[in-house]
Amino acid sequence: MTTKLPTRKFDVVIVGAGGSGMRASLQLARAGLNVAVLSKVFPTRSHTVAAQGGIGASLGNMSEDNWHYHFFDTVKGSDWLGDQDAIEFMCREAPKVVYELEHFGMPFDRNPDGTIYQRPFGGHTANYGEKPVQRACAAADRTGHAMLHTLYQQNVKARTQFFVEWMALDLICDADGDVVGVTALEMETGDVHVLQGKTVLLATGGAGRIFAASTNAFINTGDGLGMAARAGIPLEDMEFWQFHPTGVHNAGVLLTEGCRGEGAILRNSNGERFMERYAPTLKDLAPRDFVSRCMDQEIKEGRGCGPNKDYIQLDMTHLGGETIMKRLPSVFEIGHNFANVDITKEPIPVVPTIHYQMGGIPTNVHGQVVVPNNGKPNDIVNGLYAVGECACVSVHGANRLGTNSLLDLLVFGRAAGNHIVEFNQKNKLHKSLPADAADRTLARLARLDGSSSGEYAQDVANDIRTTMQQHAGVFRTQAMLDEGVTKMAAVAERVRSIALKDKSKVFNTARIEALEVENLIEAAQATIVSAAARKESRGAHTVNDYGDTPEHPNGRNDAVWMKHTLWYSDGNRLDYKPVNLKPMSVESIPPKVRTF
Ligand SMILES: Cc1cc2nc3c(=O)[nH]c(=O)nc-3n(C[C@H](O)[C@H](O)[C@H](O)COP(=O)(O)OP(=O)(O)OC[C@H]3O[C@@H](n4cnc5c(N)ncnc54)[C@H](O)[C@@H]3O)c2cc1C
Numbered sequence: 001m002t003t004k005l006p007t008r009k010f011d012v013v014i015v016g017a018g019g020s021g022m023r024a025s026l027q028l029a030r031a032g033l034n035v036a037v038l039s040k041v042f043p044t045r046s047h048t049v050a051a052q053g054g055i056g057a058s059l060g061n062m063s064e065d066n067w068h069y070h071f072f073d074t075v076k077g078s079d080w081l082g083d084q085d086a087i088e089f090m091c092r093e094a095p096k097v098v099y100e101l102e103h104f105g106m107p108f109d110r111n112p113d114g115t116i117y118q119r120p121f122g123g124h125t126a127n128y129g130e131k132p133v134q135r136a137c138a139a140a141d142r143t144g145h146a147m148l149h150t151l152y153q154q155n156v157k158a159r160t161q162f163f164v165e166w167m168a169l170d171l172i173c174d175a176d177g178d179v180v181g182v183t184a185l186e187m188e189t190g191d192v193h194v195l196q197g198k199t200v201l202l203a204t205g206g207a208g209r210i211f212a213a214s215t216n217a218f219i220n221t222g223d224g225l226g227m228a229a230r231a232g233i234p235l236e237d238m239e240f241w242q243f244h245p246t247g248v249h250n251a252g253v254l255l256t257e258g259c260r261g262e263g264a265i266l267r268n269s270n271g272e273r274f275m276e277r278y279a280p281t282l283k284d285l286a287p288r289d290f291v292s293r294c295m296d297q298e299i300k301e302g303r304g305c306g307p308n309k310d311y312i313q314l315d316m317t318h319l320g321g322e323t324i325m326k327r328l329p330s331v332f333e334i335g336h337n338f339a340n341v342d343i344t345k346e347p348i349p350v351v352p353t354i355h356y357q358m359g360g361i362p363t364n365v366h367g368q369v370v371v372p373n374n375g376k377p378n379d380i381v382n383g384l385y386a387v388g389e390c391a392c393v394s395v396h397g398a399n400r401l402g403t404n405s406l407l408d409l410l411v412f413g414r415a416a417g418n419h420i421v422e423f424n425q426k427n428k429l430h431k432s433l434p435a436d437a438a439d440r441t442l443a444r445l446a447r448l449d450g451s452s453s454g455e456y457a458q459d460v461a462n463d464i465r466t467t468m469q470q471h472a473g474v475f476r477t478q479a480m481l482d483e484g485v486t487k488m489a490a491v492a493e494r495v496r497s498i499a500l501k502d503k504s505k506v507f508n509t510a511r512i513e514a515l516e517v518e519n520l521i522e523a524a525q526a527t528i529v530s531a532a533a534r535k536e537s538r539g540a541h542t543v544n545d546y547g548d549t550p551e552h553p554n555g556r557n558d559a560v561w562m563k564h565t566l567w568y569s570d571g572n573r574l575d576y577k578p579v580n581l582k583p584m585s586v587e588s589i590p591p592k593v594r595t596f
Contacts, residue, residue: 052142082398214355
């Protein structure tokens, strides 16, 4: 096949218009670069818009704080799988990027003295774990909404070029293995285009839709992960998926941790505030992996609420109507719309729900994608960057602290932008497109268009989701994981025989869904295979077979498993690389047992 597709040339092609993509594009457009941003949906509908609780930064506006405490909390929260250089970089940059956002026009809530309002959040402490701290910079419970709109407006002002309802399909690599562009489907026409760039930045967000019960938007299908995996790039630490403790029972919609930040309490069927038993210091504000497991434990031991004893109650009734309407207005609406509950008067049923992927495309602190090569664990892939939830830098390790994702988007979106500006100054010319630039994409589309019989994409996608839900939940067992690997391999075979019944071109959402399933399966395989191989418990990866022993407290086995997993699509195989325990300027935080 030869490439005779419509081709456009930019300095930078960014895939994704969420917080990370738009923070990077802003840096680039302001520096005068010619930047294209592709998005499957209108930019301000990206999942970042749904973020509620806040952005973590040690401003110390409301209680004593500094970046060292934030650094400590993040390393501990990560269960010592996070890279300490990247964590230091993020926590030190945090106040700067938040003030910058304030100057872009972000409508933060205010204290009486005019400073930014900050609320407590899970796992964030003062004085190295002694007491909760107020670190989450918030705009009511619509922080992501406010942030995404602010970034969009600034991008419009800086003349970023948006390609709305364009779906990127594959990376284009040349003979040197350098990334020189992407192929993309224009949904309105069904036409395929080539977008050439000196650099490509992936900012496609998470793949939360590989699970059946998820707080994520329907567009979160892990497309960047699929694109990277198909181009031979490994995915890092994909076994670590965060369950958020408070998804609305039977609906999945998120109730921000900001509820507990404002004082909400989790209760079992006896009305007991059970978190006091498990985490005497942080109580309901212990990190998410920990709280989710405690909730699951309460349900397993018969203290769940409701007729089926299958949920926990989140009680906000004591906060008072005024605080709720001022600080948590969206939560009030969600309670009304999704649980038929007036949260000012009665508790709301919640369960741990899939929320966030800690793993992703491996990068360094400049957002450059790195892979093992020629004996180097972190060799740079020329021309390719990744930021945001699709990337693994790795600041979240085995468990992310709430508010650290919006922060990650700002810090690494900006850092990648700055690095690409430098790259652009040194590289005046584009590399040429290879003759087979679009072959992979055209072959995928031709297979779908040529299919006459086969399964519906949605049926296969649903089986991916139920398999993940059954085999990679809050508590895992080795047998469940092993069985999950076999089942997922069978589902992967079925992906190859998905058929497209409607072959029309204009806004054919069936074609888009079929293409998305090819990305879902990469993320799902990466997760289940990486999880089955990790024979310990760490952060969000809790396996009953590897429980608490004197030798391995909490089931964590640092001697063998303090390392990052790398999963390759080709051959469904695994590799590992060391965790960086050395921060940039301060002393390393040595591994300890996590208690709260
Ligand atoms: C309900 C909810 C609440 C949250 N609350 C908080 C919070 O309070 N604090 C916090 O720190 N974190 C929070 N998080 C996590 C955080 O919001 C996300 O991790 C973060 O917003 C992801 O941003 P992103 O830029 O990586 O991707 P997203 O915002 O998900 O954007 C992805 C972009 O990529 C585009 N895209 C994807 N695939 C393609 C493709 N193939 N072609 C073209 N475009 C594509 C999409 O159209 C979209 O524009 C929350 C998450 C959820 C789900």
